[in-house]
Amino acid sequence: QVQLVESGGGLVQAGGSLRLSCAASGDIVSLYAMGWFRQVTGKEREFVAAISRTGDGLYYADSVKGRFTISRDNSKNTVDLQMNSLKPEDTAVYYCATYLSLYYSGSRDRRDFGSWGQGTQVTVSS
Numbered sequence: 001q002v003q004l005v006e007s008g009g010g011l012v013q014a015g016g017s018l019r020l021s022c023a024a025s026g027d028i029v030s031l032y033a034m035g036w037f038r039q040v041t042g043k044e045r046e047f048v049a050a051i052s053r054t055g056d057g058l059y060y061a062d063s064v065k066g067r068f069t070i071s072r073d074n075s076k077n078t079v080d081l082q083m084n085s086l087k088p089e090d091t092a093v094y095y096c097a098t099y100l101s102l103y104y105s106g107s108r109d110r111r112d113f114g115s116w117g118q119g120t121q122v123t124v125s126s
Helices: 029-032
Strands: 002-005 012-015 019-024 034-039 046-051 058-060 068-073 078-083 092-099 119-126
Touching: 002 046, 002 092, 019 034, 019 092, 019 119, 034 068, 034 078, 046 068, 046 078, 078 092
Parallel strands: 012 119
Antiparallel strands: 002 019, 019 078, 034 046, 034 092, 046 058, 068 078, 092 119
């Protein structure tokens, strides 16, 4: 079973940057698209970004496009999320997850992803 561990969260001022990392156990992860989601208490978990298994397909939520960059290193089984120009509304717990099928169609539905990590808190102060 795949296990994912997120890291890199923290407290940052608006306009600042953070880089989140997701470490995956098992090289089978390189076969799957990966995604980042975020959740605020009391709200549904929402899509942030996703990357195809080869890294040539990148998908972003409109709210983060142009500010966030997702990348992966299959040799290290890691998926990163570089977050720039952070805003207070980016405050959330961020989770990484694997797509549940070998063929990724660009889905942004959290129900199509699994093996969720424990999450890492990102807090952006105004």
